[in-house]
Amino acid sequence: MIDLYVVAVVSCLAMVVAWLIQLRTKDAGIVDVFWAFGMALAGAYYAYMGVAPEWLRITLAVLVVVWFSRLGFFIFYRGADQDEDGRYKAMREWLGERSSLGFFVFFQMQAGFIILLSLPFLAVANTPEPKPVMVALGVGIALLAFLGETSADHQLKVFRSDPANKGLTCREGWWKFSRHPNYFFEWLHWFAYPLIGFNGPYGHWLWFAPLIMLLFLIFFTGIPFAEQQALRSRGENYRSYQQQTSMFFPWPPSK
Numbered sequence: 001m002i003d004l005y006v007v008a009v010v011s012c013l014a015m016v017v018a019w020l021i022q023l024r025t026k027d028a029g030i031v032d033v034f035w036a037f038g039m040a041l042a043g044a045y046y047a048y049m050g051v052a053p054e055w056l057r058i059t060l061a062v063l064v065v066v067w068f069s070r071l072g073f074f075i076f077y078r079g080a081d082q083d084e085d086g087r088y089k090a091m092r093e094w095l096g097e098r099s100s101l102g103f104f105v106f107f108q109m110q111a112g113f114i115i116l117l118s119l120p121f122l123a124v125a126n127t128p129e130p131k132p133v134m135v136a137l138g139v140g141i142a143l144l145a146f147l148g149e150t151s152a153d154h155q156l157k158v159f160r161s162d163p164a165n166k167g168l169t170c171r172e173g174w175w176k177f178s179r180h181p182n183y184f185f186e187w188l189h190w191f192a193y194p195l196i197g198f199n200g201p202y203g204h205w206l207w208f209a210p211l212i213m214l215l216f217l218i219f220f221t222g223i224p225f226a227e228q229q230a231l232r233s234r235g236e237n238y239r240s241y242q243q244q245t246s247m248f249f250p251w252p253p254s255k
Contacts, residue, residue, distance in 0.1 A: 003046060027083075035113065134199065180248055
């Protein structure tokens, strides 16, 4: 349990640092960078401190660090090329004079999400007798999700880099079949942990990981804010996209 306390304290302190940075830069998007790298560090720490066989702990560390470091660098470099994310601009305007306190609470909530969502890493790191076949299946799922999300992010980046597409919605590649393929592959990634920790003492609890992530993405932190911002910036062009394209699960678009 001491490992969980360590992650909790470090996460809260790191988000205080992130909050202080945004006070100076007026860019709250830094919270997403800190969250991603916070998840990577939590996974690596749990893997180092766990009691699972060394090969499983190394597998866990590589899987988590590669996934969340890629996400962290992607968000960081994306943010370096643009102003504050529209979601956070809208939040800043809504909070008004209370923005400093409001963002402090929000950043600490993100620390809470690190604590909660890193619990599957803790469970896997303490799986004493893993099943190699299930571990291989979990790694395969993680690799598929990694390739899918990486390609979706690249397709969107290429689309946005063309000035002719300003104000338009990407409908190329994965974005033709889902309005949020990056979130879909993020969700798919979380199936790796119940498979890898299948034979552990907390194996049955691990199946809540993809369920919780699905609820967060669809109803709380992911899609709702992204959709609102897309409607603000692209209006009718995005409304038509909503009518024709699946929100989450990839599916052929309607005509």
